[in-house]
Amino acid sequence: xxxxxxxxxxxxxxxxxxxxxxxxxxxxxxxxxxxxxxxxxxxxxxxxxxxxxxxxxxxxxxxxxxxxxxxxxxxxxxxxxxxxxxxxxxxxxxxxxxxxxxxxxxxxxxxxxxxxxxxxxxxxxxxxxxxxxxxxxxxxxxxxxxxxxxxxxxxxxxxxxxxxxxxxxxxxxxxxxxxxxxxxxxxxxxxxxxxxxxxxxxxxxxxxxxxxxxxxxxxxxxxxxxxxxxxxxxxxxxxxxxxxxxxxxxxxxxxxxxxxxxxxxxxxxxxxxxxxxxxxxx
Amino acid sequence: xxxxxxxxxxxxxxxxxxxxxxxxxxxxxxxxxxxxxxxxxxxxxxxxxxxxxxxxxxxxxxxxxxxxxxxxxxxxxxxxxxxxxxxxxxxxxxxxxxxxxxxxxxxxxxxxxxxxxxxxxxxxxxxxxxxxxxxxxxxxxxxxxxxxxxxxxxxxxxxxxxxxxxxxxxxxxxxxxxxxxxxxxxxxxxxxxxxxxxxxxxxxxxxxxxxxxxxxxxxxxxxxxxxxxxxxxxxxxxxxxxxxxxxxxxxxxxxxxxxxxxxxxxxxxxxxxxx
Ligand SMILES: [Zn+2]
Ligand SMILES: [Zn+2]
Ligand SMILES: [Zn+2]
Ligand SMILES: [Zn+2]
Ligand SMILES: [Zn+2]
Ligand SMILES: [Zn+2]
Numbered sequence: 001x002x003x004x005x006x007x008x009x010x011x012x013x014x015x016x017x018x019x020x021x022x023x024x025x026x027x028x029x030x031x032x033x034x035x036x037x038x039x040x041x042x043x044x045x046x047x048x049x050x051x052x053x054x055x056x057x058x059x060x061x062x063x064x065x066x067x068x069x070x071x072x073x074x075x076x077x078x079x080x081x082x083x084x085x086x087x088x089x090x091x092x093x094x095x096x097x098x099x100x101x102x103x104x105x106x107x108x109x110x111x112x113x114x115x116x117x118x119x120x121x122x123x124x125x126x127x128x129x130x131x132x133x134x135x136x137x138x139x140x141x142x143x144x145x146x147x148x149x150x151x152x153x154x155x156x157x158x159x160x161x162x163x164x165x166x167x168x169x170x171x172x173x174x175x176x177x178x179x180x181x182x183x184x185x186x187x188x189x190x191x192x193x194x195x196x197x198x199x200x201x202x203x204x205x206x207x208x209x210x211x212x213x214x215x216x217x218x219x220x221x222x223x224x225x226x227x228x229x230x231x232x233x234x235x236x237x238x239x240x241x242x243x244x245x246x247x248x249x250x251x252x253x254x255x256x257x258x259x260x261x262x263x264x265x266x267x268x269x270x271x272x273x274x275x276x277x278x279x280x281x282x
Numbered sequence: 283x284x285x286x287x288x289x290x291x292x293x294x295x296x297x298x299x300x301x302x303x304x305x306x307x308x309x310x311x312x313x314x315x316x317x318x319x320x321x322x323x324x325x326x327x328x329x330x331x332x333x334x335x336x337x338x339x340x341x342x343x344x345x346x347x348x349x350x351x352x353x354x355x356x357x358x359x360x361x362x363x364x365x366x367x368x369x370x371x372x373x374x375x376x377x378x379x380x381x382x383x384x385x386x387x388x389x390x391x392x393x394x395x396x397x398x399x400x401x402x403x404x405x406x407x408x409x410x411x412x413x414x415x416x417x418x419x420x421x422x423x424x425x426x427x428x429x430x431x432x433x434x435x436x437x438x439x440x441x442x443x444x445x446x447x448x449x450x451x452x453x454x455x456x457x458x459x460x461x462x463x464x465x466x467x468x469x470x471x472x473x474x475x476x477x478x479x480x481x482x483x484x485x486x487x488x489x490x491x492x493x494x495x496x497x498x499x500x501x502x503x504x505x506x507x508x509x510x511x512x513x514x515x516x517x518x519x520x521x522x523x524x525x526x527x528x529x530x531x532x533x534x535x536x537x538x539x540x541x542x543x544x545x546x547x548x549x550x551x552x553x554x555x556x557x
Contacts, residue, residue: 010403015304017297022304088462096405096453096468 001054011050012099025050035140036111040148043107048100052108055093056116059201064089065113066194067236073169074237076161080146086110107147114139124193125172135171138164180260181250181267187243195244195251198236205232209252222266225249226273245274283395283402283416284310285409292402292409313409315417317391320424324384333388336374337396344480345370346393347473348513353422354448355516357440363515364426383428390423401472411450418443460527460545466520471528474521477513478528484509485532492533499544502526503551519556523549 001009003016003023015022025046037044043052055061064086071078090106098105114136122132142164145156169190176182177189199206209228213221229248234240249270253263263270284293288305299306318325336342349367352359371386372378394416402412422443425435451469456462458471478485484505491501506526510516513525526548 010301010406012406013301015299015301017294017299017301020299020304020306088456091454091456092459092461094455096451096455099406102454 011054011095012047034111034115035136036107036114039140039144040104040107042101043104043111045104048104048108051094051098051100051105053112055090055105055109056112058089058093059197061089061093061109062113062116063198063201065110065117066197069117069168070191070194070237072161073165074239074241076158076165079142079161080156083146103147103149110143110147114143120193121172125174127171131171135164135168138167179250179254180264181270184267184271185243185246187247189247191244191247192251195248199248199251199255206252206255210256213256218266219269222269222273225253226270228252229274230276240276242274242276246271249274283313283315283399285313286310290409292399292407292412294399294403313413315413315420317395317420320420320430321384321387321428324387326384329381329385329388332376332380333385333392335376336371336385336389337392339374340480341370342374342389343393343397344476346390346397347476350397351470351473351514351516351521353440354444355514355518357437357444359515360422360426360435360440367427387423387427390427391420394419394423404472405451405453407450415443415447415450419447458527458531460523460530460548463545463549464520464523464527466518466524470521470524473514474524474528477509478525478532485529488529489533499547499551502530502544503548503555505529506548506552507555517556519552522552522556526552 001011001013001023003009003019003021005016005019005021007016007018009016009023013023028044028046028049034044042048068078068082068086071082087102087106090102090109094105118132118136118139121127122129127135142156142161145154172190174188177185178192182188182192209225212224212228216224226245226249229245229252230240232248233245237244250263250267253270254260284295285291286293286300286303286305287309288300288303291300291302293300293307293310297307300310345367349359349363352363367390368386371389375385375389398412398416398419401407418439421431422435422440424430425432448466448469452466453468455468455471456464457468461467488501488505492498503522503526506522506524506529509525510518510522514521516522527545530544
């Protein structure tokens, strides 16, 4: 956080020690409409909100959340297990000894990210507001059980999670993808958004990809591109999915400045390079 | 060091109000940890001025961090390695022979206070937490540099101080990718970072090494172990890992994603080699 006078401020400061201006709490009114608020109002108390929002605003936290939802599709138990990774990311951004309860600020961060994630989905897939409401509410029902403390011990059934995940999957089905090459993809277009976000927010990874394709022949470039996409798929999903790797290849190629025509022309060999019989060596 | 009367949080001298309760700076009080009483004659205007210049030298503040970490690694270093501080003092001082003992003492006090203050604000320590340790630190320095009450400075005394001071740093923060594997969260980050950002040569050398070999894990494990010894005379696994992790973040070659992957292997290598 920074003051108007350019002084760097810690998240829990109430005044700027240099210009003495009070640190204003950003307008919370919108966020109080969050469905996460009603489930745990304490998480949205001003200080907790300040920390939660700071974390939720980090693109890496959002990227991790995208990964979270993806992982659940392939393995519903990740809804519970991946929590520790999310918490890890949370602790990356709060600084030592934050004066807020972790479960409160963390819930606030998760709620804000959830709202953003589904608002974005709704816009991309043109969901009606009732569709959006239903899927978001059902998501909160799941993470509520997984993250919040309850008096009654309700069991979170894996089948419930899988059901939710396949409902989301259906809601993300499209006839055509954003790229010409998408015609070879059998999961249109379930990964494009997340992948684009992850790539845009990891410029160093694109640098790696660029240096590994530079100055190579067409076929070598395709091999390198697919190798990179396969590796990244494994890292993200902890397992291999061909459509995901293919989508990754196309998006990386796009970021590397390959023209849509070129990608279209090379799509068959790219797809073939993404096809593997077993997991690639990481 | 300054404390707010309203909320007893530490304050910087250049601040106009307390960032926590808004009390104006006229309501700040000076905390003297006895550092002035130990050697009051030293605190005269002329000496203060020259000592301030020394304390503001990067080399001197790094030497102090190094000295603190070396003492944490081994209590005997309080006496064994004090000559290094003297060396750096002479190097940084415009007129090293001018009232040498007094000037060195004030330089140490000013540099120590600025180290403690930066950390106190960063770690959100309150004065009841830090003050007892700060006082003991001056007792240690007085024994080492002024020869005062040396008999009280047993290994036990220093070990207690080390343990309590380290304990104060423990928290859940993970400033870097890879910190999740560290078992001393987050004891070393500030000290390590001060050294890593100064080490452009080392970073360049590593970058060159990395573009030639594909054993990045080995390169980082090795440099972590070497530098923890070189900088801090320490064999601590977490310190070596912390250095490796900070160097990874300094080097642009690796994406965050890639650094998460290699962290595991680096951690394992360091653990194996520093049994
Ligand atoms: Zn200000
Ligand atoms: Zn797609
Ligand atoms: Zn196939
Ligand atoms: Zn105050
Ligand atoms: Zn740390
Ligand atoms: Zn560390």
